[in-house]
Amino acid sequence: QDMRSEMLTVLSEMGVVVEKHHHEVAAAQHELGIKFDTLVRNADKMQIYKYVVHQVANAYGKTATFMPKPIFGDNGSGMHVHMSIWKSGKPSFAGDEYAGLSESCLYFIGGIIKHAKALNAFTNPSTNSYKRLVPGYEAPVLLAYSARNRSASCRIPFGSNPKAKRVEVR
Structure with a gap:
C-alpha cells in the first residue's frame, strides 16, 4: 500500500490525475485509472x-511489469482504453440504442470490430499478448460488444449521465 500511495503522490506531482485505484484479480496486480483527457x-x-x-x-526493491500475461494460470493485464467522441462540446455516444448508445457510437464500434485484425498489431504486439487472450480470465476473447460480458472486445461501461457514455476497448 505504501508503494502504491507513493506512486499516486508522484503521479499527482507530475500532473497525472488518478481517478481510482485498487488491487486487481491477479497476484500483485493493481489498477490505476487515469482521468480522461484528449x-x-x-x-x-x-x-x-x-x-x-x-x-x-x-x-x-521491486520490479513492475506491464507484461500482458506474466503468470500462467492467473489473470493477465490489459491496457483497456475508454473512448468517447464529443462534437461542439456535446457527447456523441449517448442515445437511445443498445445500452443507451447513439447510432454513431454503434458505427464507431462497428469500425473497431471491422478493423480488429489490423488493430491487433497495436493492441496485441507480442506473443505474450496472445497468452492473455484465453477464456476464463476476464480477457476479451469475443469479437463483440456488450454492456455486461467482460469477454467482449468492446465493453460499454454503465453510466446514466450522457457525458459518461463511452466504449472500453479491451
Whole structure:
C-alpha cells in the first residue's frame, strides 16, 4: 500500500490525475485509472505513468511489469482504453440504442470490430499478448460488444449521465 500511495503522490506531482485505484484479480496486480483527457495528452500521461511506476517500484526493491500475461494460470493485464467522441462540446455516444448508445457510437464500434485484425498489431504486439487472450480470465476473447460480458472486445461501461457514455476497448 505504501508503494502504491507513493506512486499516486508522484503521479499527482507530475500532473497525472488518478481517478481510482485498487488491487486487481491477479497476484500483485493493481489498477490505476487515469482521468480522461484528449488523445495526445493521455498518450503523454501514459508514458509518465509507466515511468513513475517503474521508478517507484525500483526504489522499493521491486520490479513492475506491464507484461500482458506474466503468470500462467492467473489473470493477465490489459491496457483497456475508454473512448468517447464529443462534437461542439456535446457527447456523441449517448442515445437511445443498445445500452443507451447513439447510432454513431454503434458505427464507431462497428469500425473497431471491422478493423480488429489490423488493430491487433497495436493492441496485441507480442506473443505474450496472445497468452492473455484465453477464456476464463476476464480477457476479451469475443469479437463483440456488450454492456455486461467482460469477454467482449468492446465493453460499454454503465453510466446514466450522457457525458459518461463511452466504449472500453479491451
